Amino acid sequence: MATLITIYSLLIIALIVSLIKSKEKSKKAFKVALKALLKTAPSLLTVLGIVGLTLGILTPEIISKLVGAEAGFLATIIAALLGAITLIPSLVAFPLAGSLLRSGATVMTISAFITTLVMVGIVTAPLEIKILGKKFTLLRNGLGFMAALLIAGMMGVIL
Amino acid sequence: MMENVKKFKVPILIFLIFVILALLNPTIASRSTQVTWDYFKEMALILPPVFLLMGLMEVWVPKDKIQKWIGSGSGIKGGLISLILGTLPTGPLYVAFPMTATLVRKGASITNMVIFLGSWAALKIPQLMVEVKFLGVSFTGLRFVLTLIALVIMGLIMETVLGRHVGMDWLPPESNETMKKKGY
Numbered sequence: 121m122a123t124l125i126t127i128y129s130l131l132i133i134a135l136i137v138s139l140i141k142s143k144e145k146s147k148k149a150f151k152v153a154l155k156a157l158l159k160t161a162p163s164l165l166t167v168l169g170i171v172g173l174t175l176g177i178l179t180p181e182i183i184s185k186l187v188g189a190e191a192g193f194l195a196t197i198i199a200a201l202l203g204a205i206t207l208i209p210s211l212v213a214f215p216l217a218g219s220l221l222r223s224g225a226t227v228m229t230i231s232a233f234i235t236t237l238v239m240v241g242i243v244t245a246p247l248e249i250k251i252l253g254k255k256f257t258l259l260r261n262g263l264g265f266m267a268a269l270l271i272a273g274m275m276g277v278i279l
Numbered sequence: 280m281m282e283n284v285k286k287f288k289v290p291i292l293i294f295l296i297f298v299i300l301a302l303l304n305p306t307i308a309s310r311s312t313q314v315t316w317d318y319f320k321e322m323a324l325i326l327p328p329v330f331l332l333m334g335l336m337e338v339w340v341p342k343d344k345i346q347k348w349i350g351s352g353s354g355i356k357g358g359l360i361s362l363i364l365g366t367l368p369t370g371p372l373y374v375a376f377p378m379t380a381t382l383v384r385k386g387a388s389i390t391n392m393v394i395f396l397g398s399w400a401a402l403k404i405p406q407l408m409v410e411v412k413f414l415g416v417s418f419t420g421l422r423f424v425l426t427l428i429a430l431v432i433m434g435l436i437m438e439t440v441l442g443r444h445v446g447m448d449w450l451p452p453e454s455n456e457t458m459k460k461k462g463y
Binding site for chain 2: 130149179235259275
């Protein structure tokens, strides 16, 4: 809700200023926006479908079972993969991570899950590739995944 | 017609998977449909204004300013600006992709854009507050510091590998320059 209010108020202000300064340029902005939206439409639909499929299968209960069932290094890898695949809102993810931590998962496992969850987005990759290019997307997500494992390892040692 | 089918072949394939899933496991299929529908509603509300904002940025924001603030020569200041922009409460990551594309075209450095996207995804202020509540201050603080260091290193690596060549052929190539030439 806050997101919507922020974006729409920004847009309204920007639009008013733009229209006052130049109708021509505002028209151009609309054209750029429409073109970009149409060109990304197939990737958007793809992402929507994949999000539904992954979250329909990997529910919070299934994730806690998968992460909680194993211990040690394997659990961390599974957690990192689950985090990379899923796209869960933080209001669901953090309570889930907190309850997993209390029920015996290690700090390393939980930080692997949280860090890949926020840094790596496999389901949004089709959209990222469309907008920012294949190389950029593969590098950002690949390096992000490796970084997440390193971060998890360090957090496990420190905390 | 054929061209359109080709463009939408992945979404069509996914739709078929939904149909098969509905026959094999209606429970999962209905849950998946619900999730997709929820995200569709969210995207339908958020994306049109975001793309319009991107269009306005494309038309109005001067290239030299972006270059100066967050370009290759902007140093630590550019990194800090990108970090602050990223951590502001502004919505899901897919909103940041079109913004990033415009900023790169306006001369933002790859390093700064990796910091921007990364902090948008991983270091958002409202998200950090939820994290502190459920995982504690030391967990959140340590993750923040390590993630930030990782983002800077990732950015530098990516800038070295990619140079300035980011594939973004989907945006009209010339808009800003032609505007200038036409003297608007």
